[in-house]
Every structure is written in structure tokens, then in C-alpha cells.
Amino acid sequence: MEIDWFPLWLSLRVALVATAIAFAGGLAVAYILANGRFRGRDLIDALVTLPLVLPPTVVGYYLLVLLGRNAWIGQLYEQITGAPLVFTWQGAVIAALLHSAPLLVKTSRAALESVDHSYERAARSLGASEWRLFWIVTFPLAWRSILAGVALSFARSLGDFGATLMIAGNIPGRTQTVAIAIYDAVESGQGHVARVLVLVVSAIALVILTLANRLGGGWFPARTPQAQ
Amino acid sequence: MIQAVLAKRFPTGRDSAGFDLDVSFKAGQGVTVFFGPSGAGKTLVLDCIGGFVRPDSGRVLLDDVLLFDGEAGVNRAPRERRCGYVLQNYALFPHMTVRENLEFAAYRLKAMERHRRVNEMLERFRLQDVGGRRPHQLSGGQRQRCSLARSLVVVPRILLLDEPARGLDAPLRQELYDILRSVRADFEIPILLVTHSLEECFELADEMFVFRDGRIVQSGAPSVVCSRPVSLDIARLLGMYNILPVEIRALDPSRNTSLLRFGEHELQGDYYPGHLKGDRVHLLVSPRQLKAEPAEARRIPANSIPGCLERAVSTPDGMRLEFAGGLQVSVPNGAYYQTKDWIIEFPTRGMTIL
Secondary structure (H helix, E strand, C coil), rough: CCCCCCHHHHHHHHHHHHHHHHHHHHHHHHHHHHHCCCHHHHHHHHHHHHHHCCCCCCCCHHHHHHHCCCCCHHHHHHHHCCCCCCCCHHHHHHHHHHHHHHHHHHHHHHHHHHHCCCHHHHHCCCCEEEEHHHHHHHHHHHHHHHHEEEEEEHHHHHCCCCCHHHHHHHCCCCCCHHHHCCCCHHHHHHHHHHHHHHHHHHHHHHHHHHHHHCCCCCCCCCCCCCCC | EEEEEEEEEEEECCCCCCCCEEEEECCCCCEEECCCCCCHHHHHHHHHHCCCCCCCEEEEEECCCEEEEEEEEEECHHHHCCCCEEEECCCCCCCHHHHHHHHHHHHCHHHHHHHHHHHHHHHHCCCHHCCCCCHCCHHHHHHHHHHHHHHCCCCCEEEECCCCCCCCCHHHHHHHHHHHHHHHHHHHCCEEEEEEEEEEEHHHHCEEEEECCCCCEECHHHHHHCCCCCCCCHHHHCCCCCCEEEEEEEEEECEEEEEEEECCEEEEEEEECCCCCCEEEEEECCCCEEEEEEECCCCCCCCCCEEEEEEEECCCEEEEEECCCCCCCEECCCCCCCCCCCEEEECCCCCCCC
């Protein structure tokens, strides 16, 4: 029987875009959490971690409420791009993002905080700006662990099911990601399709996690709460 | 020239004893050594000057630049202060070569100038052969020199050194002292150096500040501080004296002498102005000022007491004899015999009392 590979490609595309966004935004949040000394830091940390521990349907519900065609963010998006966000692959990106960004923030924060502060002191006393200090000293010293976090969050966004289903739906050929396709295949009795997709996804995740472990030098974010 | 008035209070916490820093000092060109036990606040002062710790109140004025003023709300960022800070662990960037470490500090200079300046420093600190190595491939001495070179590539307004000789063996320490002496001569900036080694004070210090519990308890040239500690506490801290409880039995200003009672013995000393007969004081006498010889010798010298030898320890320049009651005497090699009973001779001049 012919296997439709579209869900796999879509999932990889969604995960890639989500991870890219999570990297840019997550690194900034991680930097603020690692370096900022302000009230509400713990609250921000908790908010960032929340999607990891909430049921995916709860996350999906929030997304629908916030990004739906009647919500102002959803309408703003529609005005700018000319198309709604819900029930599109971009919606799936948002759902994946919410599950991958917390992992990335957590691992990056730990990575940034693990850099010996004396290097930062030395750099500052040598007249380096905070920007230069980050990109030339802190980031290069932490990049292996950060990249391990990137790999983890990529693997995580590859597998999102609940939130994606709620915000992007299950439209074959348009928004059906691999996790949803596997569920569909099992429901409709196509055991062969399900088995192949399951094996492929498992292999990809295994490769990525091995990579992440090697990058992090065997270090794994044991403190990160894992949902699902 | 640096002028600093610093106060910082750390309240007593659940798992930390409170600490109170309150110092005020001036230091000009040359090496000023902060001497004192761990936890006396020496490094904290460096951190306040470098901008890494914000004092509760005070002022830091470096040349004519105000770095910190609690009242006026001035608190410059570390990177604007131009304080060369050599940290205890050197903090060389491990992912950069020696040359790159120096270039990092010099990045504001134009490329040509930067290249020239970095080369000059590599040569000056004898690092030209290891410029391409990473810090972990360097010896302890090279790391030390690299850290110094990095903080001097762009000439700072002041150089802060936190225990620079820590972990270096004797020859490397001597080398470091030579380097620091040449830095003192060539860079006309104040150098503040934290240490708890008296050796460093004598090797390097133009002036030394003795720190104790967040205060500067004495300052002056090392030879002056060590020969005239102002309190018993400082004398103990210096660790270079026998401290003996004595009672003043007689004072004779006309002959410039005094009579001191130590245990059941009487010793002759200088005349001590400002003291009265009957005062109970402490006599400071260094092991080098004392002489000792076996008791079976023919004559018993004046101003001496008998001593019962407990231990003899070899030192780099002779022997240290430790007597019952804690009295220590340095004798040259060859002056030691295996016998228990000794005669310890005190000088009649040059002993301090507190």
C-alpha cells in the first residue's frame, strides 16, 4: 500500500520553523532569566514552563481563544497576512512552539548559568559591552548545551499532538502532521501505515536525542519537568 | 591616585554570619598591599572598586573620575571604570588563544594599533611563543602572565590583583614579583594587591593596609607595620612574634631602660614612655631577636632565662627551636645540640611592648 509521506514532511517543516523561532525568542528569555535580577522572575519562569505541564488540550484551548478568527490577535494576523491562523500549518507551528520553547528556555538558561561568572567579570572589567560579552564569551562557552537544548526542543515539537489538533485541525494534505496521521491510521485500521510512521518518527527522535546527549556531554536537563 | 570610602553591610542570615565593611583609604602610584586573614573584606574592596559589588554608601574617586558616589547616586558600570582586574582564577577565556584573549581586551583599538600593542604585550610578558595556545595548554606561570598582560593591553587607571601568587611555587612567585616590580615601574598607576602572605608585602608593597573584620586596622610601610604593630591583634596576625605577658617592674628614663617581670624571671628592656610601673603588658620579640645556647655552656649570659626544649624544626635558613610555654627561637644551622636544657638570651634593645 502506498504511504503518504506528506505528514512527515509537514511535521519536519513545522518543527524546523518552530525550533528556529523558539531559538531566537527562547535564547532571549533564557538570557533575561539567567541574568536579570528583578521581581517576577520566578513568575516568568513558571509561565514559560506552564505549557510543558498543562494538558495539551488546555494549551490548544488557549490558542483557539487567543488566535481564533474572533480574537484580536487572530484578527490582527488575518489583516496582516490576509489569511486566518487557525487550521493552517502556521497554526501547527504555534502549537509546536509552545511545547518546544519551554524546553529550550530551560536548557539554555541552565547552560548560560553554568558559565563561570568570573569570565563575565573579566570581560566586563576589560570594557566589553553586554552584547559583546554575550556573543563572544558566554554564548561560545555555552553553545554545546544550548544546541543540545535546540535538538531536544526540535524532537519535542516533532511529536506534538493535542494542541496541534485543536488549533490546526486534521486536514489531510494541509495540516495533518505525522502524530495526527498515526492516530488516523490506527483509527481507520491502516496498521501498516501506522507502524512505518511510528518507526520512522522513533528513529528520527532517537538520532536527535543521541546527538543532544553528545553535545551536552551526557548532560541532560534532569530538572526540566516533562509533560505527557 | 584612588580615594575610597566604602561601607557595606551583610546582615546576619540563617546560614551566614553578618559582615560589616567600613573602610576609608587613599592609595597613590605604586603597590598597595591589602593584608589580612580570609574573610576580612580585602577582596570585597577590590570588587567595590571594580564595580562588581555595590557599596551601601561611600565614594570611589579614581584620578579625577567619580566611579561611585552613594549620595549622588553615581555608580559606573564595570566596563566604564577601566580597572584592570586580575581575578584569583585568572579567568582566561578558555575558548580563545592567548593572543585572542589579549585582542579581546584591545578590540577598541584600530587593527594596526591592536596588532602592535598585543605583540608588544606578548613579548613583554614572554608569551610570544605560546600566543597560539589555549589557556589549558599553559603552565601556571604563563596563565598568570597572560592574565596580567590582558588587563594591561589597554592601560587601565588602576590594577587590581586578587591573590596573584596563589598556587605558584617559590621560583614562579619570585618571577611574578619581578614582573610586578617592572609593571610598577613602567605603568604609572596604583596597584592594589590582596594577599595573606607577609612575604608578598615585603617583596612588593610600598604601603600595606592590614585588614581585620571589615576594617583597616593599620597602614604604613611593611617594615614599619611589622616592627610596630599597633595592637596585640595585629601582632598575632603578623605571626612573626613571640608574645609574652610581662609586668613592668621598673622604668628608668635617664638610662633608657626598664625592668620586666616574665614569670619568675626578670628581663631588661628599653624605656617605654607612656607606661607606668606595675602595668601588665605584652612583650613582642621575634624569634630572630633571641639567642639560645645549651645550658651546659660555661657562662650564663645577662638578660637570659632557662628554657626547656620541646621541638626543633628545620627552616630554610636554619633551625627553629620551640620551648615549653610556646617561646620560639631561630638559630643558625650548627647551633643546635640534642639537649633539653637551654639558656635563652633576650636583647636589651629593640623589643616592643603593647
